[in-house]
Amino acid sequence: MILNKFSDFYKRFEKYISPIGLIYGFIFTSLTLTRVDKWLENFWIVVHLLIVAGGITVLTLYENRAEKRNIPEDERQRFHFYLTLIIQFAFGGLFSTFFIFYMRSSSFFQSWLFLLILAILLIGNELWKKHYSRLAFQISVFFVSIYLFLIFLLPVLMHRLGDDLFLASGIISLIIIVIFLFLLKKIAQERFKQSHNIIKNSIIGIFVLMNILYFTNIIPPIPLSLKDSGAYHKIVKVSQGKFEAQAEPANWMDNFVRYPVFHTVPGELVYAFSAIFSPVNFGTEIVHQWQYYDDTKNEWINSSRIILPIIGGRDGGFRTYSIKQGLTAGLWRVKVTNPRGQVIGRINLKVEVGEPRPTYPQVLN
Numbered sequence: 001m002i003l004n005k006f007s008d009f010y011k012r013f014e015k016y017i018s019p020i021g022l023i024y025g026f027i028f029t030s031l032t033l034t035r036v037d038k039w040l041e042n043f044w045i046v047v048h049l050l051i052v053a054g055g056i057t058v059l060t061l062y063e064n065r066a067e068k069r070n071i072p073e074d075e076r077q078r079f080h081f082y083l084t085l086i087i088q089f090a091f092g093g094l095f096s097t098f099f100i101f102y103m104r105s106s107s108f109f110q111s112w113l114f115l116l117i118l119a120i121l122l123i124g125n126e127l128w129k130k131h132y133s134r135l136a137f138q139i140s141v142f143f144v145s146i147y148l149f150l151i152f153l154l155p156v157l158m159h160r161l162g163d164d165l166f167l168a169s170g171i172i173s174l175i176i177i178v179i180f181l182f183l184l185k186k187i188a189q190e191r192f193k194q195s196h197n198i199i200k201n202s203i204i205g206i207f208v209l210m211n212i213l214y215f216t217n218i219i220p221p222i223p224l225s226l227k228d229s230g231a232y233h234k235i236v237k238v239s240q241g242k243f244e245a246q247a248e249p250a251n252w253m254d255n256f257v258r259y260p261v262f263h264t265v266p267g268e269l270v271y272a273f274s275a276i277f278s279p280v281n282f283g284t285e286i287v288h289q290w291q292y293y294d295d296t297k298n299e300w301i302n303s304s305r306i307i308l309p310i311i312g313g314r315d316g317g318f319r320t321y322s323i324k325q326g327l328t329a330g331l332w333r334v335k336v337t338n339p340r341g342q343v344i345g346r347i348n349l350k351v352e353v354g355e356p357r358p359t360y361p362q363v364l365n
Contacts, residue, residue: 035315036101036223037156037279045097045149048090052145053180055087056138057187064188091141095122098148106220107336110343114218136198139181143203147173147210152222159282159312161221161338166214170207177203221338223282226345227317228275229336231262233359235271235321243319243364245273249357259331262349263357270324272334272347273364275317282312285339288322293331300333307339316365329353 033041062079099118106115121144150169155161181199185192213219232245248262264270272288290304306322322334334347 033097033100035277035279036105036152036225037282037312041097042153042156045094048093048097049142049145049149051090052087052094052138052142055083055090056135056142057184059083059087059138060135060184060188060192064190087138091145092122094145094149098145101152102148102220102222104225105222105344107226107343107345109346111218111220114213114220134195135184135192136195136202139177139195139199140202140206142180143173143177143206146176147206151219156223156279156282159279161224161284161340163340170210174203174207217340217342219342221342221344223279224284224286224338224344225277225317226274226336227277228273228319228364229345229347230273231334231347231349232271232273232321232362233264233268235273235364243273245271245362245364246359247362249360259348259350261352262332263352263354264327265356266353267326270327271321272324273319273321274336274345274347275319275364276310276336276344277315277317278310278312280312283309284312285309286320286344287335287337287339287341289335289337290322290324291333291335292328293333295330319364327351327353 035041059080062083095118099115099122102111102118103115108115121141147170150173151166154165154169154172158165181192210219230245230247232247234246236244238244248260250260262270272290274286274288276286278284285307288304288306288308289302290306291300291302293299294301304322304324308320308322310318310320312318329351332349332351335343336345336347337343
């Protein structure tokens with residue numbers, strides 16, 4: 001009786017509950033998720049994946065038996081409602097988590113397509129509830145979730161990045177989903193046969209798409225993330241774990257300018273600072289790619305490529321910087337990437353060469 005009342009209430013106010021739940025869940029996830037290498041965050045993901053797997057299994061088994069036993073339609077609909085609601089809730093938690101983690105590791109201008117796909121999955125989770133009754137749809141979304149999880153879990157466990165780890169994440173995802181499908185076929189063969197071809201084509205399509213996005217550097221280099229960055233006139237290490245920089249005078253409007261003005265004099269050294277977060281015991285290299293915009297060619301020209309080592313584990317990120325001398329007037333940027341070119345972030349500046357300007361000291365913690 002209570003369940004029926006809840007079902008009626010939810011269906012009546014679903015158009016209000018769904019967006020409120022989406023916003024609340026996203027804000028809650030943003031505030032509670034801290035680091036991609038924390039066991040609690042990864043345990044949270046595993047639990048949600050197990051809830052999805054269990055929900056899909058129970059729903060498939062029920063449908064398989066319902067067709068044989070001629071269970072009344074109203075009873076089937078009630079069962080569908082509660083199971084799909086559980087599955088939808090678990091997927092919502094997963095995609096909120098993935099969106100936050102991948103967004104922290106990405107440069108929007110480089111990874112906007114991938115972030116858009118994640119946003120569609122996150123928002124679509126509230127809009128596609130009717131599709132969760134379809135086994136092919138459930139399996140496709142489940143496979144994407146496993147894949148997105150393993151892409152950053154393997155580097156965290158192995159303490160490094162690499163093409164081999166990405167390929168391994170895809171292979172392990174395929175193995176997991178094939179084993180899961182094998183078990184579904186064993187317990188619900190008739191139900192499984194109805195969607196077999198669609199499931200197979202969907203999994204192949206997802207696998208190919210993920211590899212295209214990775215090898216075109218659209219997927220961000222998770223678990224790395226840019227915690228802080230900027231261009232400075234000088235950086236000096238004053239003590240262990242403490243740097244002091246001479247910064248360009250700024251105002252609140254600079255936060256809304258894509259290329260803030262940076263004043264320099266001929267021959268002056270310019271410092272590009274970046275604080276990169278990576279998991280504990282995670283050693284790798286990052287690249288500062290200095291580029292200037294050529295107005296005659298209408299393209300960015302590489303000027304310097306500086307490789308910098310980083311060591312993981314610090315919440316505020318491992319701090320490092322590169323130095324460039326003799327910047328000419330115009331647009332400049334420093335692309336902060338991993339060695340294979342995946343962009344973690346950018347430092348943009350509009351250089352104006354002329355008389356020296358006053359600077360102010362700033363502590364970089």
